[in-house]
Amino acid sequence: MACGSLDDCHKALENGTLHTLKVEPPQAGMRLDRWLAERLPELSRSRLQALIAAGGLTAHGAVVDLPSRKVKEGEEFQLAIPDAAPAEPEAQAIDLAVVYEDDDLIVVDKPAGLVVHPAPGNPDRTLVNALLHHCAGSLSGVGGVRRPGIVHRIDKDTSGLVVAAKNDVAHAALAAQFAEHSIERAYVALCWGVPLPRHGSVNGAIGRHPVDRKKMAVVDSGGKRAVTHYKVLRCFGDYASLVECRLETGRTHQIRVHMASIGHPLVGDQVYGKSAARRGVPVTARERLERFRRQALHARILGFRQPRSLEPLHFESDIPSDFKDLISSLEGL
Numbered sequence: 001m002a003c004g005s006l007d008d009c010h011k012a013l014e015n016g017t018l019h020t021l022k023v024e025p026p027q028a029g030m031r032l033d034r035w036l037a038e039r040l041p042e043l044s045r046s047r048l049q050a051l052i053a054a055g056g057l058t059a060h061g062a063v064v065d066l067p068s069r070k071v072k073e074g075e076e077f078q079l080a081i082p083d084a085a086p087a088e089p090e091a092q093a094i095d096l097a098v099v100y101e102d103d104d105l106i107v108v109d110k111p112a113g114l115v116v117h118p119a120p121g122n123p124d125r126t127l128v129n130a131l132l133h134h135c136a137g138s139l140s141g142v143g144g145v146r147r148p149g150i151v152h153r154i155d156k157d158t159s160g161l162v163v164a165a166k167n168d169v170a171h172a173a174l175a176a177q178f179a180e181h182s183i184e185r186a187y188v189a190l191c192w193g194v195p196l197p198r199h200g201s202v203n204g205a206i207g208r209h210p211v212d213r214k215k216m217a218v219v220d221s222g223g224k225r226a227v228t229h230y231k232v233l234r235c236f237g238d239y240a241s242l243v244e245c246r247l248e249t250g251r252t253h254q255i256r257v258h259m260a261s262i263g264h265p266l267v268g269d270q271v272y273g274k275s276a277a278r279r280g281v282p283v284t285a286r287e288r289l290e291r292f293r294r295q296a297l298h299a300r301i302l303g304f305r306q307p308r309s310l311e312p313l314h315f316e317s318d319i320p321s322d323f324k325d326l327i328s329s330l331e332g333l
Helices: 006-014 033-038 045-055 127-134 169-180 256-260 282-291 321-330
Strands: 018-021 057-061 076-081 096-099 104-112 159-165 184-192 199-203 205-209 216-218 228-235 238-248 297-305 310-316
Touching: 033 045, 045 076, 076 184, 104 127, 127 159, 159 169, 169 297, 184 321, 199 256, 205 282, 216 256, 228 256, 238 256, 282 321, 297 321
Parallel strands: 159 297
Antiparallel strands: 018 076, 057 076, 096 104, 104 159, 184 238, 184 297, 199 228, 205 216, 228 238, 297 310
C-alpha cells in the first residue's frame, strides 16, 4: 500500500493500523529500519523493509523509502500497516493461453496487463491465481506462498512466454538453468530511434535508482551484473526500430533499463521512456508511437531443458495484435 502523503495513509488504512513514532535523542544516527525494528519488535526487519518499499512510511507528509538512511533527533514518522492478507493466493478461474504442459511444468503465453504474482496493489487476479486453478493446486512451493511455482517473471505490461514449475524438483532444476544462464530467452521490442551499432551488447550493472527508489538504473556500484545482447531487425526511418534482445542475465526491468541507458528507450514505456529520444521524430509517427501506452516488449522465445528427461524444449510466441497494429501503422511513413 503506497501512501503519497499522511492523508493518503489515513485513507488507505481504514481497515489497518497507523503508527506514529518519534526519534528520541539516544536513537539519533541509527539506521531507519533498525530504529523501526526496536520501536516495533512485533515486526521483523524484513517485514519493515517491505512496508517501506511499498511506500507505507511517511515523514512530514512525504514518502520515505530508503531503509538505510539515518534518523535524526525529533523526526516523526508515520508507518501504515495494512490488515493481513490471506497467507496463500486463491485459485481463480482466469483464461490462460497454455503453450505446453507436462507433469513437471507449464509454459504460458502471458497477455500484457496480467501481473505474474500477488504483490501490494495486485492482491489477486494474477498469473499465480490462474495457475493455481488450472493446475488444481499442483505448483512448486519453492517460490513461497505468494508466488508458488514461479521461476522467473516478466513485467505486468510485457507480454509473452513464462514457465512455472509444478513441483519442487522441477523448480530447483529450472532455477539452476536460469542461474547458469543456459536458458534461451529472446524478446522483441520497439525502440525510439535506431541503435548504433545495429548489433551489440549492453553491459551495465543494474540496481536501484539513486534518487527514485521505485526505478532501476545502470549504476557504478552496488548493482548486479547485467548483460543484454541486441540486434536491430527492422527500421522505421530513423525514428523507431524493431529490436531483438537476448538476455544473458535476468534483472528487474533489464531490457527497459539497458535500452534507455543507450538512448533508445522502449516505445510506450511510462517509466524509462525519455522524451529526449523523441526529438526530430515526424509528427505523424510520434503521435502513433505515443498512443501506445505500455512498453512495446514481448517475450518471444523461451528454451530450456525438461527438468527430468533433460530433453531440449523450445517455444515461440507470436507478437500480440496491439503490437502488430503499431508496427503496421508505421509502415510507409
